[in-house]
Amino acid sequence: MLFFKISAFYFFYFAAVGVYVIFLPKVLHDIGYNPYEIGIIFALAPLMRFLTPFLFLKHIKLNQQTFKVALFIILVCSLLFYVTIHDFYMFLITNAILGAALSLILPYIEIIALKNVGKERYGKTRLFGSIGFMLIALVLAKYLSDSTIALHFYLVISILTIVCSLILLKYDENEEVGGLEDEPFSIMKYLAFWISLLFMQISFGGFYNFFTIYTTENGISLETASYLWSFGVLCEIIMLYFQGSILKNNLLLLIKFSIFVTVMRWIIVYMFPDNLTVLFISQSIHAFSFGLYHSAVIVYLYTMYSNKKLAQQFMFGVAYGLGGFIGAFVAGWLYGEYLFLYSALFAFVAFTALHIHSKKYIAV
Numbered sequence: 001m002l003f004f005k006i007s008a009f010y011f012f013y014f015a016a017v018g019v020y021v022i023f024l025p026k027v028l029h030d031i032g033y034n035p036y037e038i039g040i041i042f043a044l045a046p047l048m049r050f051l052t053p054f055l056f057l058k059h060i061k062l063n064q065q066t067f068k069v070a071l072f073i074i075l076v077c078s079l080l081f082y083v084t085i086h087d088f089y090m091f092l093i094t095n096a097i098l099g100a101a102l103s104l105i106l107p108y109i110e111i112i113a114l115k116n117v118g119k120e121r122y123g124k125t126r127l128f129g130s131i132g133f134m135l136i137a138l139v140l141a142k143y144l145s146d147s148t149i150a151l152h153f154y155l156v157i158s159i160l161t162i163v164c165s166l167i168l169l170k171y172d173e174n175e176e177v178g179g180l181e182d183e184p185f186s187i188m189k190y191l192a193f194w195i196s197l198l199f200m201q202i203s204f205g206g207f208y209n210f211f212t213i214y215t216t217e218n219g220i221s222l223e224t225a226s227y228l229w230s231f232g233v234l235c236e237i238i239m240l241y242f243q244g245s246i247l248k249n250n251l252l253l254l255i256k257f258s259i260f261v262t263v264m265r266w267i268i269v270y271m272f273p274d275n276l277t278v279l280f281i282s283q284s285i286h287a288f289s290f291g292l293y294h295s296a297v298i299v300y301l302y303t304m305y306s307n308k309k310l311a312q313q314f315m316f317g318v319a320y321g322l323g324g325f326i327g328a329f330v331a332g333w334l335y336g337e338y339l340f341l342y343s344a345l346f347a348f349v350a351f352t353a354l355h356i357h358s359k360k361y362i363a364v
Contacts, residue, residue, distance in 0.1 A: 005164065005168055006109070006112070006113050006116070006125045006168065008128070008164045009109055009161065009164035009168060010125060010126055010127075010128045010129030011128040011129060012157050012160040012161040012164055013106065013129060013161045013164075014130065014132045014133040015132035015133060015135065015136040015157045016154060016161055017133060018133040018140075019140060019153050019154045021208045021209070022140075022226070023140055023144055023150045023212075024042075024150060025038050025210065025213060026144075026216075027144075027150050028041065028085075035332050038209065038210075038332055039209065039330075039332015040092065040328075040329065040332065041088075041095055042095075042209045042324075042328040042332075043324070043327075043328035044095055044096045044325070045096060045324075046321045046322070046323070046324025046325040046327075046328065047096075047099070047321065048100040048103065048321070049099050049100070049316060049317050049320060049321030049324070050317045050321030050322035051317075052099075052103040052317065053103065053310070053313040053314050053317040054317075056310065067108060067165075067169065068166070070101040071105070071165055071166065073097060073100075073101035074101045074161075077101065078098075078158040078159075079155065081154065081155075082151055099321075103316060103317060105165060107309065107312040107313040107316050108172070108309070109165065109168060110298065111308060111309050111312055112168055112171050112172060113125060113126070114298070114302060116171060119244075119247055119299045120244040122295060123240035123243045123244055123247075123291075123295055124240065124241055124244070126240055126295070127236075127240035127241055130233045130236045130237045130291075131233075133229075133233050134229070134230045134234060136153065137226045137230045137233070138230050141222060141223050141226035142223070144222075185310050185311065185314070187314065192353045192354070192357035195349075195350075195353040196255075196259070196351075196353035196354040196357065197315065197318055197319040197323065197350075198318055198319060198322060199323070199350035199353065200259055200262070200293070200319065200346075201319045201320055201323025201327055202323050203262065203327065203344070204323075204324075205323075205324070205327020205330055205331035205343070205346075206266075206327070206331040206339045206340055206342070206343045207269075207340075208324070208327070209327075209331050209332070210331055210332075210335055211225070212225050214269075214335075214339065215228065215273070215279065218273040219274050220274070220276065228279055228280065229283075231284070232283035232284070232286035233286065235283065235284045235285075235286055235287035235291070236287050236290055236291035238291075239287035239288070239291035239292050240295065243291070243292055247295060247296060247299055251299060251303075252300070252354070252357070252358045253358075254292060255293060255296045255300065255354060256351065256355065257288070258288045258289055258293035259293070259347060259350050259351045259354060261285050261288045262289035262293075262347045263347045263348050264285070265286075265289055266341070266343040267341070268281065268282040269282050269340040269343075270338070270339075270340035270344065273340075297315065297319075298312070298315070327346075330342070
């Protein structure tokens with residue numbers, strides 16, 4: 001029963017992410033935001049995800065009460081989207097607050113999932129998040145006629161995510177999350193690995209924030225762009241389902257391979273932006289550049305640190321937070337013909353940093 005409860009959380013959480021990353025940039029573009037403004041908005045929320053975990057080193061404890069407050073903030077921000085979306089600065093502030101609240105939710109649930117279903121079944125429950133992401137891409141593309149429709153979807157799905165989160169709270173074995181355990185948490189101890197995480201997500205800045213705009217400006221219809229998103233997620237789902245046995249192998253080697261094929265993926269998108277067949281091929285690589293990569297990183301971090309919950313918070317903070325912030329900001333600044341060539345360069349930096357890390361530490 002717990003397996004399905006966790007699966008339901010992932011389904012609704014990543015369906016909300018789908019609305020946010022696939023359609024909200026397009027909505028902002030259509031109501032008059034320029035690429036630079038879109039980049040700033042989608043950079044600030046990840047920045048808050050990066051900054052927030054530092055508060056939990058000494059100053060704040062992420063207990064169940066704090067978790068509930070974060071869920072309430074998500075609800076309020078989802079409502080505020082309606083009244084702030086046409087004001088750049090107000091919408092910016094709303095996204096920043098939302099980013100801080102979201103930074104507490106997923107790491108909390110990830111540890112519950114790993115503890116209760118194990119790494120062998122983790123992929124099978126996590127794939128429901130990919131299904132939610134894919135379905136929202138297919139459904140909303142058909143109904144997105146004005147900005148309020150996307151906001152309606154985001155509000156309803158956020159409420160369902162909150163309900164699932166509250167149900168899972170009783171499975172948290174340790175109410176206090178983020179306190180010091182056997183040893184102080186340190187990023188510097190494995191600095192090259194954290195640099196690799198950072199640059200891998202920077203490379204995704206152009207994809208997450210501008211792929212829909214980039215493809216539609218190269219002659220791909222919005223509906224077809226949604227099919228591209230969905231196909232990538234379908235490949236990811238297949239990987240998540242079958243990766244249990246794969247994750248028993250050398251985790252660092254799996255992560256390194258995933259980064260390498262991501263470099264190839266961005267080069268393909270750069271070279272063939274209007275070739276639908278090639279774009280579908282590039283999207284198939286999402287099975288590795290997100291599906292396998294994310295799971296391998298989650299499991300590897302779980303083995304690296306005694307303070308596992310704080311390690312997950314910082315993973316989402318450094319990678320999806322700071323990496324997402326820099327990636328979105330840089331993508332808005334660099335948007336144009338060479339956007340995905342720059343993305344390939346960022347991914348190559350991630351590959352190089354991980355290679356340095358693997359030379360220092362024995363692979364798990």
